[in-house]
Amino acid sequence: DSIPLRHGAHRIGNRTDSDMAHWRDYGLGQFIHWGLYAIPGGFWHGQPVNGAAEWIRSSKKVDPKEYDALISQFNPVKYDPVAWALMAKNMGTKYVTFTTKHHDGFCLWPSKYSDFTIMQSPWKKDIIKPFVEAYNKQGIDVYLYFSIMDWHNPDWRYELKTKSDSVAFDRFKEFTKNQLTELLTLYPTTKGLWFDGTWDKSWKASGAFSDELEQYLKKLRPGLVIGSRLRADEKGNRHLDANGRLMGDYHQVWERKIPETIAEVKGYDWECVMTVPENQWGYNARWSGHVKSSSEIIEMLANCVSKGGNFVLNFGPKGDGSFREEEIRLAKEIGNWMAVNGEAIYAAGQSDFRKEDWGYYTKSKTSGKTYMVVFNTPVTNMLKVNIPKNQKIASQKLLGSKQVLPLEHIEGRMHYIRLPGGVRQQPAVIELQLISDDQKKELDV
């Protein structure tokens, strides 16, 4: 039996409302990390700084005062939210999460509660408002990223050791609530909030506040989607409360990692957020290590959807507001694939087929069709398909060409579908129309 909790999960099971059903259907999302850190782009005094570019302020090599002075250089003359939204639309993006304030405390909106905003920069204009309008105009829902941890605010504390720490942190919690109220009031079409920077002891000790804050925000904006990274329970547990129940509308632990098995998902709603290079979210002039190709990204996308999750790809615009070539190309290549194969991703989820080595199955919630997203083509070009009980394959076609592919029965429920030969640039998707056995008998008569 469960431990009595006042500030643990208040709901058992997933949300059943239409806003959350809409969230589940997104499939593909875009994350954008943009702020002062994009100006140095991972370098300081001409030298590369190790670690994530958006964390450079916390590097020993950087004087925080000097970092904060970057505000006088924020003048993104190439910032064009209409072009940003069009690139996202052409990529096939259904929702976007945009950094309003990262850990450095710099606000991309004209906050009344801070002197460290775009209004105190040469730019002197709201960045968020035209962004929300441009993306909404393209039919893309907007989610706002907000870091609770705020290195610039003198009232931020990592740990509450003394009475004065608690007095300062109480001011900080009020400041946080005020800024979030601003964001939901200034940008009323916001569909959700993506919280970060909640791993420190001070926040783990603020379970009651985090619970009251979430309830306040949802009262202010009914239907708002908030992941599990905001909350702590009164015992300092995060994501899952002391009774192992998820606090939040979806599991927000999947940062740069994808569940190995469906079992690991534990039936929760979830999304994976992913960087193109290794661990860099903000613009870094030097991408070291592995940079993912569009096929690798499409595989991650299909993998997530096959396990009932969404996949969110991060972009890090430069300090001037332009995107780097690699990201522009990736958005185009992904968009070309989504234009042909989107029905295997949008409003799709886990199928009732057993996973095979050649790739991932997804099942559309609208068409009821099952899709085979093929990455690892066998040397035989023969794809094993184990058809679930009392179902039969009525048709098997290549998406795009609509080419009917040969289906060969092996034995029992095991079949082969033969892929046409030839080298493919991007993953192939086969659309399976299934019917139940008895339906098939009717058809056979």
Ligand SMILES: C[C@@H]1N[C@@H](c2cn(-c3ccccc3)nn2)[C@H](O)[C@@H]1O
């Ligand atoms: C979405 C991503 N989350 C931020 C992050 C999270 N972490 C982090 C810090 C401590 C433990 C685990 C993860 N470090 N950076 C990154 O800066 C980016 O914003």
